[in-house]
Amino acid sequence: MIGGVETTASIMQWFSALIPAYPEIQKRAHEELDRVVGRDRLPTIEDEINLPFCHAIIKEVERCHNPFWLGTPHVASEDFTYEGQFIPKGTVVILNTYSMHYDPSRHADPEKFNPERYVNDSTNNTESANLADPYERDHWMFGAGRRICPGMIVAEREIWLAISRMLWAFNMIEIPGEPIDLKEYDGLSGRSPVPFRIKLVPRDENVAKVLGL
Numbered sequence: 001m002i003g004g005v006e007t008t009a010s011i012m013q014w015f016s017a018l019i020p021a022y023p024e025i026q027k028r029a030h031e032e033l034d035r036v037v038g039r040d041r042l043p044t045i046e047d048e049i050n051l052p053f054c055h056a057i058i059k060e061v062e063r064c065h066n067p068f069w070l071g072t073p074h075v076a077s078e079d080f081t082y083e084g085q086f087i088p089k090g091t092v093v094i095l096n097t098y099s100m101h102y103d104p105s106r107h108a109d110p111e112k113f114n115p116e117r118y119v120n121d122s123t124n125n126t127e128s129a130n131l132a133d134p135y136e137r138d139h140w141m142f143g144a145g146r147r148i149c150p151g152m153i154v155a156e157r158e159i160w161l162a163i164s165r166m167l168w169a170f171n172m173i174e175i176p177g178e179p180i181d182l183k184e185y186d187g188l189s190g191r192s193p194v195p196f197r198i199k200l201v202p203r204d205e206n207v208a209k210v211l212g213l
């Protein structure tokens with residue numbers, strides 16, 4: 001459970017660091033939310049299917065900034081051969097998600113933060129993890145195979161509610177003179193951005209009303 005706290009928090013932190021740097025992406029998310037949800041209530045889990053751009057923003061944050069670039073080590077329980085490479089029983093196998101998430105044959109122009117690449121992917125993380133073709137998969141943030149993260153459904157919902165509601169409620173903007181470092185990591189294997197501050201400006205007077213403030 002502790003692992004599930006730091007990881008989800010890290011995605012929300014990267015989202016908060018990235019969005020002020022991409023005003024055109026933020027604007028498009030606001031337009032989508034206002035059109036689909038309106039200004040009188042917060043987005044819910046049920047709205048996600050009708051908010052493909054917001055859904056795509058989350059998948060792209062997860063692709064660009066997986067909290068754990070190297071998955072949990074596993075051990076081969078029997079000899080096997082993968083693409084001509086013999087892997088004997090007992091070999092430690094580690095999923096290198098950085099190379100997969102930044103592989104240009106999977107994601108064109110991988111260094112670019114570009115939610116557009118997921119806009120036609122309506123799968124949730126669990127559906128995507130079950131796709132037969134690994135090249136069709138959204139990303140590998142939750143691992144793979146039998147030991148894939150059992151908390152992924154909780155995590156996905158939590159991240160959706162936090163991010164869609166932040167976008168619904170606020171204009172997220174950089175503080176003048178305090179540039180946000182979008183490259184450096186605070187930690188060893190991914191994790192969070194280095195400390196930063198942003199300004200959250202309520203988008204209209206309805207925000208206080210809807211949040212009950």
Ligand code: HEM
Binds near residue numbers: 003141143147149155
């Ligand atoms: C963004 C959020 C999260 C990420 C990126 C994440 C990622 C991962 C990864 C990569 C693994 C290892 C999978 C493997 O061994 O191949 C894992 C395992 C695990 N996760 Fe998560 N996780 C997240 C959220 C959560 C949450 C919210 C919970 C609990 C509610 C949770 C519970 C677990 C548990 C219990 C395991 C160990 C499973 C096992 O060894 O069989 N995770 N997670």
